[in-house]
Structures are given as C-alpha cells and as structure tokens.
Amino acid sequence: MDSITTIAVASIVIAGITTGFGTMGPALGEGRSVSTALTALAQQPDAAATITRTLFVGLAMIESTAIYCFVVSMILIFANPFWNHVIAQTAGQ
Amino acid sequence: MHLSPDEMIFWEHGFLKLNATIVFTWGLMFVLAVGSKLITRKLSTGLKRSRWQNLLEIVVTAIEKQIEDVGLRDPKKYLGFLGTLFLFVAAASLCTIIPGYQPPTGSLSTTVALALCVFVAVPFFGIQEQGIGGYLKAYVEPTFIMLPFNIISEISRTLALAVRLFGNMMSGAMIIGILLTITPFIFPIVLTALGLLTGMVQAYIFGILAAVYIAAATRVRKLTPEADASIEA
Numbered sequence: 670m671d672s673i674t675t676i677a678v679a680s681i682v683i684a685g686i687t688t689g690f691g692t693m694g695p696a697l698g699e700g701r702s703v704s705t706a707l708t709a710l711a712q713q714p715d716a717a718a719t720i721t722r723t724l725f726v727g728l729a730m731i732e733s734t735a736i737y738c739f740v741v742s743m744i745l746i747f748a749n750p751f752w753n754h755v756i757a758q759t760a761g762q
Numbered sequence: 763m764h765l766s767p768d769e770m771i772f773w774e775h776g777f778l779k780l781n782a783t784i785v786f787t788w789g790l791m792f793v794l795a796v797g798s799k800l801i802t803r804k805l806s807t808g809l810k811r812s813r814w815q816n817l818l819e820i821v822v823t824a825i826e827k828q829i830e831d832v833g834l835r836d837p838k839k840y841l842g843f844l845g846t847l848f849l850f851v852a853a854a855s856l857c858t859i860i861p862g863y864q865p866p867t868g869s870l871s872t873t874v875a876l877a878l879c880v881f882v883a884v885p886f887f888g889i890q891e892q893g894i895g896g897y898l899k900a901y902v903e904p905t906f907i908m909l910p911f912n913i914i915s916e917i918s919r920t921l922a923l924a925v926r927l928f929g930n931m932m933s934g935a936m937i938i939g940i941l942l943t944i945t946p947f948i949f950p951i952v953l954t955a956l957g958l959l960t961g962m963v964q965a966y967i968f969g970i971l972a973a974v975y976i977a978a979a980t981r982v983r984k985l986t987p988e989a990d991a992s993i994e995a
Contacts (some may be wrong), residue, residue, distance in 0.1 A: 719831075725970075733929070736929030739809070
C-alpha cells in the first residue's frame, strides 16, 4: 500500500473507533449521574433548582469529553493534516 | 462540506476576508445592541409598561438571580460581562431557525475569542476584589507544589470552554447536514429542534461556568478568615 492509502485507511478506522469508544464512557457517566440526580430529586423535591442546575453543569462537563472525541474524529475525516501533507508532497513531485 | 462558517467568504480584498462568521457576528451584535437600545429608550417605572420592557426585565432579573445563586455576592457588577456572554451565545443558537444563517459559535475562532474573554476576566475581577497579592496567593493555595497544576488547570479550562461550545454547535450543523442527504424530509426538522435545545443549554453552561470561575477567583480570601474564626471558636 502506498502512503496515501495507508493514511486514508488509518484515519477512517481510527475516526470510527474514536467516536465509538469516546461516547461509551460519557454515556455510562451521564446515566449514573442522571439516575443519582433522580434519586436525590425524589428524596428532596425542595432542592430541585439546585440539583437541576448542578446536574446540567455536570452533564455538560461529562459530555464535553465525548465532544472532544467527536472533534478529533471530524479533524481526522475532514481536516486531516497528515493527509494534506502527503497530498501536497505528491502534488509537488 | 463546510466544517465551519469560516469557509463561507462573502467579500475578499487582499488579505482582508469577510467570512460568514464575522458577518453573522456583526449582525447579532447589531440586533442585540440596537434592540436593547430601542427598548430601554423609554422605560417606565409605573404599572403600565411595554411588553418589550417586560421581556427585558425577565431576562435581566433571571440572569441576575442565576449569577447570585452561583455565589457572587454583588451580581450587578458581573451582570454586564456574564449577561452579554450568555445572550450572545443564546442568540447565536436561537437564530438557527432563520434559513441561510449559520451560527458564528460554530467556528472555533469565535468560541476561542469568547473563552479568552473569560480567561482575561477571571484575573481582572479577582485582582479587583482582593488585590494582586491576594489573587496570586490562590495559585499556591494548598502548597507551593500545586503552582504548575493550578496554571495548567487555568489554561485547560479555557481550552475546554472553547472546544465544548464549538463542538456542540458544529456537531449540530454537521448532523443536520448528514441527515439531509439520507432522510431529507422530517428528521432534519426534529434535529433542528434538538439543536435549539442544546444551544440554549450550552449558552447556559457557558455563562454558568464563567460565573463559577469568577466566583472561585474572587472569594478565596473571604472564606479563609471565616474558616479560621470557626476553628478558633
């Protein structure tokens, strides 16, 4: 395989793996935090405002790890620096 | 496929480029500034007031309440900065219902600029509240060993703030774009509605996180004497 094919195959496969594994952890974490928040809400409905606000901030924090993985896979597919480098090199020759 | 509105260029002259990000940012700034100027031109304190004044009062008091809940004791002082951040991000994602519009927060340049504003505002308010010495002391707070970690956390949370907003906005536009090629009729509309929800949540998160960072920078010294007093008592 020449280097263009290698880079293309590696980028596509790794982009899929990145998003796949990157969403797994945050999904588990968000499920846990939501279930805990629901338990807390059922026990103390008076503190609903505080619990909900903290839950939203926490969810956004957890979700941002998934977003990082998504951004990395988008970079690998649409704005891959190694791909661009190899393309520029072959065009220069 | 456009990864960001930076690639849509309206006007170009030499190295000056007017891309969609700048144009839509200016549009939003114009609408927000002129709109609030028009509404506040004739405010009334009586019982009879215009509906727009009611709207602005709801928005401003809600933001003030949220800032106070986070732990900033004087919300009026931070209202200008945090309220502007929230309103800009919220308006940027709300306007996605307008056809042909692309949210400027879907470009990494805009979100990095907003995050840098927070990065500068945190030490600014911190120094204003407790002086340069008091603010810098917070960096060596538990022990001196924590200094590099505190600096790293300062930088990494700025990066996280920028990438989180960018990723959320970009993924919304990207998913709609992909769905348009697969199921062009109903699902893009559903996901646009979902995008509106996540946009509002992200605006809220951005404002709350900025408020939390400022609160953390401004109240370090205030807590210490109280803790000492409780130990002595």
